[in-house]
Amino acid sequence: MPGDDAAPDDGSEVGVGPWPGGPASWPDDPRYDPVLLAEGDRRNVLDRYRYWTVEAIVADLDTRxxxxxxxxxxxxxxxxxxxxxxxxxxxxxxxxxxxxxxxxxxxxxxxxxxxxxxxxxxxxxxxxxxxxxxxxxxxxxxxxxxxxxxxxxxxxxxxxxxxxxxxxxxxxxxxxxxxxxxxxxxxxxxxxxxxxxxxxxxxxxxxxxxxxxxxxxx
Missing domain, CATH: 3.40.1280.10 (SPOUT methyltransferase, trefoil knot domain)
Structure with a gap:
């Protein structure tokens, strides 16, 4: 599921919350995951991959x-x-x-x-x-x-x-x-x-x- 990357042991949050501005401001880009945009992205991923689907991240990594x-x-x-x-x-x-x-x-x-x-x-x-x-x-x-x-x-x-x-x-x-x-x-x-x-x-x-x-x- 989008948000089940492990959290820090000290209980602090990583990542970002829901996309500011609500659905009306969501990027028109198939790489972005609607669930993550709505709920936030707390995964242990690079900032450049925030809100991206796993498939989109893998596709980008495959290029290099x-x-x-x-x-x-x-x-x-x-x-x-x-x-x-x-x-x-x-x-x-x-x-x-x-x-x-x-x-x-x-x-x-x-x-x-x-x-x-x-x-x-x-x-x-x-x-x-x-x-x-x-x-x-x-x-x-x-x-x-x-x-x-x-x-x-x-x-x-x-x-x-x-x-x-x-x-x-x-x-x-x-x-x-x-x-x-x-x-x-x-x-x-x-x-x-x-x-x-x-x-x-x-x-x-x-x-x-x-x-x-x-x-x-x-």
Missing amino acids: RNPVHVAIENLRHDLNIGSVVRTANAVNVAGVHVVGRRRWNRRGAMVTDRYLHVHHHPDAAHLAGWAAERHLPLIGLDTGPDAVPLETYDLPRACVLVIGQEGPGLSEELRSACEAVLAITQFGSTRSINAGAAAAVGLHAWVRRHVFHQRPSP
């Missing part, structure tokens, strides 16, 4: 999606998938891919999945076939002896960043399908970081490389 995808294994109903999806929305990725179980815990996504294209793949082979047809390399994020540092790897512009299950990491099937496996450099005592955090670090590395990267002067 980044060519990076995110895939995450869902073998044990991973609670981190929602967090990964929310980060993927922030980067406006081309797609999110859930590998394994079709149903996933959407709570952490804070309904941001509505503004993304979410795909399901029953297993690693299906994801690998889908990516191969589109010439998209699978790039895993995980630890292990075969992993190379994320910080030194030249991430492709068009690719699929693959996140493993919280705890065990990438399955052997998905790991073997990856062109490379990248490890996030750590200096503490834990073996790995949270899957949601790993996705955020990996996507930010992609943004730094392909959005803000400045080539050195000759």
Whole structure:
């Protein structure tokens, strides 16, 4: 429904109230939702999208999606998938891919999945076939002896960043399908970081490389 994006925990309101002036002053634009115009828009969206329908927002985002995808294994109903999806929305990725179980815990996504294209793949082979047809390399994020540092790897512009299950990491099937496996450099005592955090670090590395990267002067 138009207004069920999560509200702040402190009870304060976000967004805007009903469109000032009543129906007579409503914009003559199909992107606007009559319900939101009448009742207000309290969703967690950018100001430019206030009162827009979900479909209109998605259509606008589709005009400038980044060519990076995110895939995450869902073998044990991973609670981190929602967090990964929310980060993927922030980067406006081309797609999110859930590998394994079709149903996933959407709570952490804070309904941001509505503004993304979410795909399901029953297993690693299906994801690998889908990516191969589109010439998209699978790039895993995980630890292990075969992993190379994320910080030194030249991430492709068009690719699929693959996140493993919280705890065990990438399955052997998905790991073997990856062109490379990248490890996030750590200096503490834990073996790995949270899957949601790993996705955020990996996507930010992609943004730094392909959005803000400045080539050195000759």
